[in-house]
Amino acid sequence: xxxxxxxxxxxxxxxxxxxxxxxxxxxxxxxxxxxxxxxxxxxxxxxxxxxxxxxxxxxxxxxxxxxxxxxxxxxxxxxxxxxxxxxxxxxxxxxxxxxxxxxxxxxxxxxxxxxxxxxxxxx
Numbered sequence: 001x002x003x004x005x006x007x008x009x010x011x012x013x014x015x016x017x018x019x020x021x022x023x024x025x026x027x028x029x030x031x032x033x034x035x036x037x038x039x040x041x042x043x044x045x046x047x048x049x050x051x052x053x054x055x056x057x058x059x060x061x062x063x064x065x066x067x068x069x070x071x072x073x074x075x076x077x078x079x080x081x082x083x084x085x086x087x088x089x090x091x092x093x094x095x096x097x098x099x100x101x102x103x104x105x106x107x108x109x110x111x112x113x114x115x116x117x118x119x120x121x122x123x
Contacts, residue, residue: 008038045059
């Protein structure tokens with residue numbers, strides 16, 4: 001089977017929140033069949049790399065297989081938190097969209113119909 005690269009947003013949804021300087025992102029598979037490839041590819045290390053500009057001191061991934069979901073907790077990424085930050089949205093409400101920009105390799109037969117789907121060699 002040929003792998004196909006798709007944006008994570010095509011196979012999962014996300015919601016984020018904040019508490020102080022800690023970001024919490026829930027990542028939920030649109031279909032339970034995507035749980036395994038997301039578990040294999042969207043690691044705490046990969047998320048830490050994606051958020052490197054915000055300098056997380058720690059990234060923890062919690063697996064919720066019965067919900068086909070994950071919870072990522074990132075410490076020290078919110079510029080001190082909503083009360084300390086000068087940013088308009090330094091707190092975590094919109095940061096789930098950054099996570100959904102990751103690309104994911106899925107089985108071509110399982111990939112959602114998408115104009116943006118491409119084989120790994122094309123990217």
